[in-house]
Amino acid sequence: MSDINYRRERIQLDGGAWSTVHRVDIPADHLKFEDLHPMSSYIRQQDIARMHYARALARGETDPHILTWTAMQTDRRASQLFPELSRTTDEGEHIISANSFITYVLRRLLAQGWLQLHEYISDTYEWKVDIPADQSEWRARADAVLRWLEDAIQLDLYPNIERGSYQPRVFHPFDVKRNFLRIGRCDFIRHFVQNHEREVLFNTSHFLHEHDDLISHHSGYGDAIGLMVAANTILRPPIYRRGALLYDGESWRIEPMSLSEIRLTLPGDIPLSAEEGASYRFHVNPVDAVPIALYTRAGDLRQSDRPLQRTATAGGRIEYVLVNRQILSWKRGGGLQIPQNGFVLSLAEGALPTSIPEQIIEDAWVEYNFADSAGPIVSGIQAGPILLEGGKVVINRAAKAEEFCASQGEIVGISPVHMDLGSAGDSKARTALGIKSDGSLLLLLVDGCESASRTDSDSAGASLLELTELLRSAGAVDALNLSGEGSCHLFVHGGLANIPSDRRGHPGVVFERMLPSIGIVG
Numbered sequence: 037m038s039d040i041n042y043r044r045e046r047i048q049l050d051g052g053a054w055s056t057v058h059r060v061d062i063p064a065d066h067l068k069f070e071d072l073h074p075m076s077s078y079i080r081q082q083d084i085a086r087m088h089y090a091r092a093l094a095r096g097e098t099d100p101h102i103l104t105w106t107a108m109q110t111d112r113r114a115s116q117l118f119p120e121l122s123r124t125t126d127e128g129e130h131i132i133s134a135n136s137f138i139t140y141v142l143r144r145l146l147a148q149g150w151l152q153l154h155e156y157i158s159d160t161y162e163w164k165v166d167i168p169a170d171q172s173e174w175r176a177r178a179d180a181v182l183r184w185l186e187d188a189i190q191l192d193l194y195p196n197i198e199r200g201s202y203q204p205r206v207f208h209p210f211d212v213k214r215n216f217l218r219i220g221r222c223d224f225i226r227h228f229v230q231n232h233e234r235e236v237l238f239n240t241s242h243f244l245h246e247h248d249d250l251i252s253h254h255s256g257y258g259d260a261i262g263l264m265v266a267a268n269t270i271l272r273p274p275i276y277r278r279g280a281l282l283y284d285g286e287s288w289r290i291e292p293m294s295l296s297e298i299r300l301t302l303p304g305d306i307p308l309s310a311e312e313g314a315s316y317r318f319h320v321n322p323v324d325a326v327p328i329a330l331y332t333r334a335g336d337l338r339q340s341d342r343p344l345q346r347t348a349t350a351g352g353r354i355e356y357v358l359v360n361r362q363i364l365s366w367k368r369g370g371g372l373q374i375p376q377n378g379f380v381l382s383l384a385e386g387a388l389p390t391s392i393p394e395q396i397i398e399d400a401w402v403e404y405n406f407a408d409s410a411g412p413i414v415s416g417i418q419a420g421p422i423l424l425e426g427g428k429v430v431i432n433r434a435a436k437a438e439e440f441c442a443s444q445g446e447i448v449g450i451s452p453v454h455m456d457l458g459s460a461g462d463s464k465a466r467t468a469l470g471i472k473s474d475g476s477l478l479l480l481l482v483d484g485c486e487s488a489s490r491t492d493s494d495s496a497g498a499s500l501l502e503l504t505e506l507l508r509s510a511g512a513v514d515a516l517n518l519s520g521e522g523s524c525h526l527f528v529h530g531g532l533a534n535i536p537s538d539r540r541g542h543p544g545v546v547f548e549r550m551l552p553s554i555g556i557v558g
Contacts, residue, residue, distance in 0.1 A: 040060060040061070040062065040066070040235045040236055040528075040557060040558060041060070041061040042058070042059070042060050042236070042528050042533070043058075043059050044056065044057070044058050044059070044533070045057055045059075046495075047506075049463075049496060049498075049502070053463075053496035054495065054496060055463075055482050055483065055484070055495045055496045055497060055498055056482070056483040056495040056534070056535070057480065057481070057482050057483075057506060058479075058480070058481040058482075058483070058526050058533055058534050059478065059479070059480055059510060060236055060238075060478075060479040060526075060528070060557070061476060061477075061478060062236070062476060062477040062478070062479060062557050063476055063477075064283075064287065064288060064475050064476050064477060066557050066558060067283075067415075067477055067555060067556070067557055068266065068415050068555075068556050069240060069264065069265070069266055069415055069416070069417045069553060069554070069555055069556070070266060070553065070554060070556055071221065071260070071264070071266075071271065071552060071553045072221075072222065072223040072225070072227075072228055072551065072552060072553060072554060073109075073223070074109060074221060074222060074223040075223055075227050077106040077189070077190065077219075078189075078192070080106060080219055080222070080223065080550060081104045081106055081192045081194075081219060082192070082194065083550065084104060084217060084219055084257055084258075084550065085102040085104050085192065085194035085217070086194065086540070087538075087540060087547070087549075088102045088214075088215065088217060089102050089194060089195070090540035090541050091214075092211075092214065092215060093541065094488075094541055095214075097211075100215060101193060101194065101195065101205075101207075101210075101215065102193070102194045102215050102216075102217065103142075103146065103191075103192075103193055103194075103207070103210075103215065103216050103217070104191075104192050104194070104216075104217045104218075104219055105138065105139075105142060105185060105190050105191045105192070105217075105218055105219070106190045106218075106219045107135040107138075107139075107218050107219060107220055107221075107256050108134065108135055109221060111133050111134060111135045111362060112134045113132060113133070113134060113400070114131055114132060114133060114134045114136070114137035115132075116134070117134045117137075117184060118134075118137065118177075118180050118181070118184075120176070120180070121176060121177050121180055122173060122177075123137050125140060127367075127371065128367055128368070128369065128371075129357075129365050129366070129367045129372060129373075130365060130366050130367060130397075131253075131364070131365045132363060132364055132365055132366070132397065132400050133254070133362065133364040133365065135218070135256070136253050136254045136364050136365060137181075137253075138181055138184075138185070138218075139218045139253040139254075139256075140253040141177050141178065141181045142181065142191075142216065143212055143216060143253060144174070145165060145174075145178055145207075146207050146210050146212045146216055147210075147212050148167075148208075149206065149207065149208025149209070149210070150165045150166055150167045150174070150178065151163065151164075151165055151178075151207045152164045152165065152166055152204045152205060152206050152207070153193060153197055153204065153205040153207075154204045154205075155197055155203075155204075161196075161197070162186075163182045163185070163186060163191065164182075164204070165178040165179070165182070166206075193205075213247055213251075214247045217250065217256075217257050218250070218253075218255070218256040218257065219256055219257050219258060220244065220255075220256025220257055220258040220259040220552075221256075221258055221259060221260070221552055222243065222257070222258025222259075222550040222551055222552045223550055223551070224548055224550055224551075225237055225239075225525050225527055225548075225551060225554055226527075226532070226548060228554065229527050229530050233530070234527075234530075234556050234557065234558050235528070235529060235557050235558030236479070236526070236527065236528055236555075236556075236557035236558060237525075237526075237527040237554050237555065237556055237557070238467060238479060238481065238518075238525060238526050238527070238554065238555045239467055239518060239519050239523045239524055239525050239551050239554065239555075240417045240419065240518050240519065240551075240553050240554060240555050241260040241261060241262055241264065241417060241418070241419060241518075241519060241551075241552055241553045242260070242261045242262055242419055242420075242451065242452045242455070242519050243258055243259060243260045243261055243451075243452075243519065243523075243551065243552045243553075244256065244257055244258065244259045244261065244376060244377055244451055245257065245258075245451075245452065245523075246443075246451075246452075246453050246454065248443045248448045248449065248451075248453040249376050249377075249451045249452070249453060250376075251373075251375075251376070251448055252373055252374075252375035252376065252378075254357055254359055254364050254365070254375040254377075254378060255359075255375045255376055255377050255378075258550060258551075258552050259359075259377045259552065260272060260377070260552035260553050261275065261276075261376070261377055261451050261452070262274060262275065262276070262278060262280070262417070262418030262419060262420075263280050263293055263416055263417065263418035264416070264417060264418070264553060265282075265413050265414070265415055265416035265417075266415060267414075267415075268412075268413075268414050270298070270403075270404040270405065270406070271360065271361070272360050273295060273298050273360075273379075273404050274293040274294050274295060274297070274298065274418050275295065275332050275377065275378065275379055276294065276332060276333075276334050276438075276439040276440075276450065277292050277293070277294035277296075277334070277437075277438055277439045278292060278293070278294075278418055278419065278420035278421070278438045278439060278440070279291070279292055279293075279418065279419065279420040279421055279422035279438060279516045279517070280292070280293040280416055280417065280418035280419075280420075280516070281416060281417055281418075281469055281516050282413050282415075282416040283413065283414050283415040283416060284411060284412050284413060284414060285412065285414045287475050288471050288475065288477060289471070289514070290422055290425070290471065290514045290515070290516050291422075292420075292422065292437060292438060293418060294320065294439075295310070295320045295330050295332070295379065296310040296320050296407075297310075297406060297407050297409065298310075298404050298405070298406065298407065299404065299405045299406070299407055300318075300381075300402050300403070300404060301402060301403040301404075301405070302388075302392065302395075302396055302402055303392070303395045303396050303398070303399035303401065303402075304389070304391065304392050304395045304396075306388060306389070306392055308328060309407060310407070311407060311408075311409075316328060316387075316388065318330050318381075320332070321334065321335035321344070323339070325350065325384070326384075327383070327384045327386075327387035328381075328382070328383055328384070328387050328388075329381075329382040330379050330380070330381055330382070331344060331347050331374055331379060331380040331382060332344070332374060332379045332380075332439075333345070333374050333375075333376060333450050334439040334441070334450060335374075337439060337441055341441070342441075342447055343441055343447070343448065343449060343450050344374060345373065345374065345448075346370075346371055346372060346373050346374060347370050347371060347372045347374065347380050347382055348370050348371070349369060349370040349371045350369065350370035350382075351369055351370075352369075352384065352385045353368070353369065353370055353382055353383060353384055353385070354366060354367070354368050354382075354383050354385075354393050355367050355368075355370060355372045355380050355381065355382045355383070356380065356381045356396060356397075357372065357373075357374075357375060357378055357379075357380055358378050358379055358380070358381055358402060359375060359377055359378035360377075360378075361401060361402055361403065361404070362400060362401060362402075363381075363396060363397070363399075363400040363401065363402065364378070364400075366396075366397055370382070376450065376451040377451065417518075417553070417555070419516060419517060419518045419519060420434070420438050420440070420516065420517060421434035421437075421438050421440065421457060421500070421516075421517055422434065422437075422438070422514075422515070422516055422517075423468060423470075423500065423503065423504040423507060423515040423516065423517055424470065424504060424507060424508060424512055424513060424514050424515035425514055426513060426514065427508065427513045429501070429504050429505075429508070431457070431460055431500055431501060431504060434457050435457045435458065438457075440455045440456075440457055442454060442455060442456035442458075452519075454521075457500075460499060460500040460501055461499045461500075461501065462499060463484060463496050463497040463498055463499055463502075464484045464497045464498070464499075464520055464521050464537070465481075465482060465483055465484030465485070465495075465497050465520055465521050465522070465523075465524040465536070465537040466480075466481070466482045466484070466497065466498050466500070466503045466517070466520045466524065467479075467480070467481045467482075467517075467518040467519065467520055467523075467524045467526075468480050468481075468503055468504075468507055468515050468516060468517050468518055469515065469516050469518060469555075470507045470510070470511075470512025470513075470514065470515035470516075471512060471513060471514040471515070472511045472512055472513065473511070473513050478507065478510055478511065478512050478515075479526075479555070479557075480503065480506055480507055480510065480512075481524055481526050481534055482495070482497055482498040482502075482503060482506070482524075483495035483497065483524070483534050483535050483537070484496065484497025484498070484520075484521070484524070484537045485497070485537045485539065486521070486522070486537055486538065486539050488539075488541070489539035489540075489541060489542065489543040489544075490543070491543050491544055493544075494535075495535065497537070500517065503517070519551075521537055522536060522537050522538035522547075522549045523549055523551055524536060524537060525548065525549070525551065532548075536548055536549060
């Protein structure tokens with residue numbers, strides 16, 4: 037007999053609205069976290085392109101086209117795929133990752149209007165480029181990248197060009213920022229359900245989803261944000277200081293985590309630590325220059341309330357972009373763009389033994405461990421903000437205690453760019469995990485609907501404060517907010533128990549969303 041207790045109820049909200057609340061009681065030792073392993077590249081491309089096509093129509097575009105390419109799940113070195121090409125950007129960044137290099141090249145082709153799609157009498161299509169004669173380096177890059185993409189069937193246009201026109205589709209002008217997407221590691225929970233028998237599955241991590249999330253060529257739609265621990269292994273570090281749910285093998289706890297609680301092991305077995313007295317000590321987002329620094333987009337929040345876009349120009353320093361456990365690129369002299377889903381390791385000359393900077397480039401891989409103060413952690417996930425602590429509501433402190441910053445006009449925020457803690461009263465679909473006084477867990481999910489497509493038959497969602505009060509009244513003493521809105525998915529005994537909030541401009545029509553990681557019960 038299952039120890040899982042699932043229930044569903046409709047509650048009345050202030051103002052006459054109502055919401056559907058889903059509750060799952062979970063024994064402490066029954067929960068784990070796992071990344072989804074993507075299946076069909078074509079299905080992912082089509083679904084994500086259709087979603088962004090609907091967004092383009094909502095913005096007022098009359099004939100939008102969405103260009104997508106699916107990044108390799110297991111990345112390779114750009115030098116292996118394209119050994120004959122220069123992989124240095126115009127800004128002096130040396131790209132190691134093949135996924136990052138392909139994204140960089142495609143963006144440039146689209147921005148310059150050099151990319152074309154041709155149809156032939158036999159109903160076949162071919163990608164071509166029209167590049168000025170004086171741009172021989174870019175022609176070589178374009179030819180090699182397009183040839184690889186066509187062989188791998190990784191590049192797709194939605195909607196496709198009209199059959200029978202036989203006129204080349206010229207991508208100019210083209211909104212590269214909004215209508216070009218690199219698709220990262222994500223999939224439907226339903227695909228996991230079809231292949232694995234589990235009692236409960238639900239959404240967890242924040243992830244790159246909006247066009248503001250994808251400003252870096254190191255980032256892709258669906259890439260997860262935040263700490264992820266599975267089977268005693270840190271798969272992703274805590275980029276930003278945010279709440280995390282942690283399990284030490286006996287009990288769960290919720291606390292803010294950041295890069296300061298992590299130790300990095302570089303190639304050559306060089307340990308970096310934020311602890312005082314460490315042989316190779318790093319500082320996270322230091323105001324003044326230090327020998328070893330880690331920079332995230334949260335770097336300027338305390339000084340200017342704006343995210344840090346790039347590291348400072350600094351002669352003599354060498355810097356590396358890290359995403360998860362990979363080193364994706366490097367640059368000398370500072371001025372390196374910081375991705376939403378990663379950070380920059382910045383080294384002053386002589387900060388490490390002489391051979392290590394080159395060995396970092398050669399191996400391009402790091403390992404993470406928790407600092408001693410964090411204690412042993414078997415499993416964990418990070419999202420935020422923290423909602424309850426010791427039975428007390430702590431949302432009002434989240435804006436200062438945790439690193440969130442929504443986009444504001446031309447200022448690109450920090451992913452998730454729509455997580456504005458200043459508007460915690462907005463009613464949306466929400467998911468949260470709570471810890472009860474007996475140590476067991478409580479999963480709470482409130483159905484909602486995007487406001488533009490809401491009908492009388494749709495659940496109204498909840499504000500963060502309402503979600504917190506629901507958790508507290510259900511017995512939670514500590515609680516953490518998880519990803520929400522269209523990401524809210526709950527499968528119980530193989531069936532979809534909730535109604536996801538995505539409508540894509542079609543009231544009454546429900547769309548499931550692809551996610552990077554899930555919570556698994558049973």
